[in-house]
Amino acid sequence: MWRLIIRNTVARRGRLALTLLAVLLGVAFVTGSLVLTDTSQRLLDDQFRTATAGVDLTVRDAAAFDSAMGVEVERDPLPAEVVDRVRAVPGVAAATPVVRGQGLIGVGGKTIVPAGPSLLLSWEPAPVGPFTLRAGRAPVAEGEVVIDAATARRHRIGLGAEVTVRAERAERLRVVGLAGFGSGEGLPETTVALVALPAAQRLLALGGDFSEVAVVAEDGTDVRRLRSAVSAALGSGYEVSSSRDVAAVGAAAAKTQISSLQVMLLALAAAALLVGAFLIANTFSIVVTQRTRELAVLRAAGATGAQVMRSVLGEALLVGLAASAAGTGLGVACAAGLRDLAGVFGMTLPDGGLVVTPRTFAVAFVVGVGVTVVSAFGPARRAAAVAPVEAMRRSSADHLAGRAGWGRTVAGTVLTALGAAGLSIVLAGPGSVVVLGEAAVSTVVGLALLGPAVTPGLVRLLGRPLGVAGVPGRLARESAARSPRRTSATALALAFGLALVSFTAVLGTSIKESTARSYAETITADYVVESARNEMLGGLPAHVYHHVSELPQVAVASRLRYGHWKDGQSVEALTAVDPVTLPRVTSLHMVAGRLDAVAGGGVVLAANVAKERNLKVGDTLAMTFSRTGVQRLPVVGLLRDRDAQALSTGYVISLDTYERNYREHVDASVFVKVADGVSGADAKRAVERALADAPTAQVRDQAAAVAGRNAMIDQVLGLVTALLMLTVLIALMGITNTLALSIIERTGELGLLRAVGMTGAQMRWMIRGEAVLVAALAIVAGVGLGIAFAAGTVAALGRATEATLTLPVGPLLLVVAVAALAGLLAGLLPARRAAGLDVLTAIATS
Template sequence: MWRLIIRNTLARRGRLALTLLAVLLGVTFVTGSLVLTDTSQRLLDEQFRTATAGVDLTIREAVAFDSAMGVEVERDPLPAEIVERIRAVPGVAAATPVVRGQGLLEAGGKAIVPSGPSLLASWEPAPVGPFTLRSGRAPAADGEVVVDAATARQHRIGIGAEVTVRAERTARLRVVGLAGFAQADGLPNSTVALVARPAAQRLLALGTDVSEVAVVAADGADVQRVRGAVSAALGSRYEVSSSRDIAASSAAAAQNQVSYLQVMLLALAAAALLVGAFLIANTFSIVVTQRTRELAVLRAAGATGAQVMRSVLGEALFVGVLASVAGTGLGIAVASGLRRLAGAFGMTLPGGGLDVTARTLVVSLVVGVGVTVLSALGPARRAARVAPVEAMRRTAAEGVAGRSGWGRTTIRTVAGAVLTTLGLAGPAIVLAGPGSVVVLGGAAVCAVVGLALLGPAVTPGMVRLLGRPLAVTGVPGRLARESAARAPRRTSATALALAFGLALISFTTVLGASIRESAARSYTEAVSADYVVESARNEMLGGLPEHAYHHVSELPQVAVASRIRYGHWKDGQTTEALTAVDPVTLPRVTSLHMVAGRLDALSDNTAGGGIVLAANVAKERNLTVGDSIAMTFSRTGTQRLRVVGLLRDRDAQALSTSYIVSLDTYQRNYKEHVDASVFVKVADGVSDAEARKAIEGALADSPTAQVRDQAAAVAGRTLMIDQVLGLVTVLLMLTVLIALMGITNTLALSIIERTREIGLLRAVGMTGAQLRWMIRGEAVLVAALAIVAGVALGVAFAAGTVAALGRTSEATLMLPAGQLLLVVAVAALAGLLAGLLPARRAARLDVLAAVAAS
């Protein structure tokens, strides 16, 4: 039986080639996603572990939590005298003070502004320092600096060059060496400047204080006992951590973005495999139909129905194994391309050798083989149920037409109608009010299954309706319409594969446009400032030096300037963000609408300050003005803030968070002292051009600061949305590619079963050009059916998702007609192209041989 399976598969390798390619692409996606994320996580672990390999303990100021939303919290410096206290503890061999902070690099008179941090740190030799020299020497004098090799290479900074470092103070320094971090030439999306410790303290205005102390235990000493002794000597104000724990925490914070990317990639891989499953099932259904008589001969020769079923599944297993092995190998190679693609959309990942685990290989093989075999299960069962005599009597066309028991067809149609109705009811329920995203998830599953079951029943009517315009082309157009209608199962499965890909793209397009439009609308409605000063890096926590606000606010061309800061806090195990504002100046640059309470009540600093909540958050938490809320800050621990007001949701969205405190409250609970935005209102009688020039002049010593009008400010806020949706859309094109291969494959297989029909058409006078147009017209009809179903499905679920999001934040449905029309046009053109090869093959058939075919 296995020899027969292999021989049959190889004999039909042309028919199964595109099926194999669909499985291969899906498995490639899965493998590449797993390899990419595993590699990134391993590299980050290795980098931070290597960076702390020579240190046993690290002493820092104690905080309630280390990091939030992938950002490590800033801590207060340590007094210099603490170093001697640590050295006096038994078991401590060495205690080395370390200084680090933010320091912007300038080279050639131009600021180097990475998307990540600009690190300034003291140079510490091994084993304490995480950086190793690649060339040159360590900084010794006050005017010397070592730069990371990646930055030096990118900006052509050589040893002996002069650079400027801007921290709390500014200095012109000479480059004496280039350094790397672990095996890498630098930190991702960052610049690194390493100077002597006194120089770092001076540039960061720390006096004699230090950022942390690195401790090396004496040979033979028990590190845990030394840790306990140091903790007892210093007290609870200081945190004594294992350097291994700190490395793990830092790596976890850096891996935060990678985990999001993994979820996104695997979700897209699942979508690609779902589309591939329709292609696989359709291909095997057609192939089984074409082999009806062959299978009947096997049954007549003594093969049981179970053996016939195993033979079909065996072919699927053979194809699945072959495609999965090839896809796994290709996926490993594609992982590097995915890393570069993610980088192109603003998600820079660490570089290094790829990490291929046994889990990745097993998962990829199981997924590829499983999807292929399960997709072939239906055709295999149908093949096993056919009686030998009936099979010998049946023609291929009859089989493709989908004749089956009346009862089974009715059950399938009724079940499909019910599930499709439930699926489409999901967005309607959410739009009506009570539903949520969970309801939409269940409805999406019902819609997919329902359409797959209902498709054959409604396809003939839909095809004849959509195919009416083809009638104007004459006989080829009418034949194309009837050909697609008389094979409803085949047409339905082919169209649905493309429809689901188009649904995902339409969903992403509408959802992205709606989120972008909602963010822009809420911002422009709430913020009335003429200009916004922000960091060029678009950092959540900010990046504007504190003096930038003071310089701008003191300009005579500025009527008022109001600054905003952001911070993270813990709500149990959940991390939330808050916005800090000046309640006195903010109303002059915004148009905020209070639902209850007063914004200026934030200025009342009694009992640790107050907080204004977005109205929807107050409703969720069942809070009103006068109640209090417990918030855990990294620096001060758990504090209770009194609710002094409720803000309209759209206005809270414009301020980026649902929790608003005063700058005074922020100052008491946070170490960070950088601003995120400065809203500027131009003085009366001053032109916009004059004001902008004055503001930019005042910010000349703040290279990271950008002056933006409202349009540019909105663009900065939606940049991340655009990047993520752009990456998703590019990757979703893979599902559309697989679906288009399905159209090509289905038409190619249908030509085999319609060989005699095509020969007769040519014999009665149909030209090769007419035949080619008939096949291409059938491909366009399949694409049109997919466009109608896919775009409608995508828009409906996007509308439901926007409505669900609108329960907790302002969200307005936006239908980007231009982008949706582009999707429709591309899909129609792609459908036409998908029919080119089958049409060409049909036109080349020998007429006499085709007429004589059985």
């Protein structure tokens, strides 16, 4: 039996080639995603482990939580006397004060702004310090700095060069050494400046304080016991952690971004595989149909139905195995490309050797083989049902081509109707995103079932323009309408891809437009100063605000800060404002209470947040801050949702409250109102001059500020769309495959047409017409679904935030044009093959 299966599969390799390719691409996508994220996580683990390798314990100021939303919280500095108290604990071999902070490196008048952090650290030789000298010497004297070798190479900074290091203060320092990190030349997308401890304290304005104490235990000391001893000696104001825990926490914070990327990549890979599954089911179903005669002969020769079924599933298994093997290889090779793609769209991942785990192999094979075999199950069952007498019938192709069954049509109608009803409920008001998700699944499954029943009508309607092109056009239309099951499966696969693309485009544009609108209506400032870097909390040094607010060209300046706080297990963000100046640069509408009341230490909530939490003015809200733990803040006002959205969060406190509870002191935005009688351009120039010593600060008008807010959405949109194109590509291969198979099936008919005088050009036209028609069907269904469910999502979101539907007409038209063109391309090869058919052979085939 197996020999027959293998020989069958090899003999039909041409027909199965595209199926194999579809599975291969899907598996490659899965493998690539897993390898990429595994690699990134491993690199981050290594990085953080290296950073603490020579240290046993780390002493820091106590905090209620370590990190939030991928950002490690800032802690209060430690006073000098802590070091002596640690040293006095028995079992401590060495206790070294360490200073760490942010410091930009500037060279030749230009500041280096990496995509990642700009670290400023006090130099410690190994084993306490993680950096090792690659050239030159350590920075021991005043005015000396060591930078990482990667940055030095990229910016051509040699030993002896002068650089500016800018933290709380700026100093010109001479490069006396270049350092590496572990086996690498530095940290990815990061600049590192290493200076002597006193210089670090001065640059970061720490006085005699420092960030943490690195403790090395005496040989033979139990680290866990030592940790308790140090902790007991210092009291509850300090946190003593094993260095391994510190590394794990740091790595975990850095990994949050990667895990969301992984979820996104795997979801997209699943979409690609789903489309691939459609293609596989279709291919096997066509191949089985074409082999009805052969299968019947097998049955007549004594093969049982189960054997026939096993033979088809066996073929699927072989295809799945081959595709998974090739796909895994391709995926590993493409992981680096995927990383570059993510980099293009602004997601920086660490660079280094690829990590391929056994789990990756297992997942790739299970997914590849599973999808193939499961997709082939339906066709295999139909193959088993072929009766031996079919062998005697003349034409076998037609009766299996698939009309819609009654049960299937009814089930499809019901599910589609349920989906539509769910969508209408959401659009009309009360439904949630969950209802919408269920409606989407119901609609997609319903349409897949309903497809064969509605396809002929739809195809004839959409194909009407083809009629003007004469017989070839009409034949193209009729051919698509003739095998509704095949046409609908092919079109649905593409429709699914197009639906995701248009959904993404519509949703992204709607969110961006809504942000722009609420921002425009709420923020009345003439200019906004923001950091050019993509920093979670914003990144303006505090002096920016002071310089700007003192300018005579500026009537008023007001600043915002962001912070994280914990609400039980979940992390929330808040906005800190100056209640006196904010109303002069914004137009805020309070639903209840007063904004200026936050000055007394209270919190203003967005109206929908208050509703969700069942809070009103006068109630209190318990908020856990990293530095100060649980604080109970009185609710003093409710803000209109749209205005809260413009301030980025649903929780607003005063800057004074922020000051008391946070160590962070960077501003996110400084709003600027130009003084009377000063032109906007003059004011902007003046502000820019005042920002000379803050190289990352940018003066933005409203449009630029909105663009900055939307940059992240653009990045995600770009990446998702680029990856969805793979799904669309697989679906297009489906069109090519289906047409190629249908040409084999229709050889006799095509030969007849050629015999009675259809020219090669007319025949190519006919096949391409059919391809475009299938694409058109997919476009109508896909773009329609995409827009409908994006509208539903916007409606559902609209109840929590301000969001209205905006159709990106240009991009949608582009999707339509690209899909139609791609349909044409998908038809090229089958068209050429059809036109190249030898007339005599074709006639003989009938």
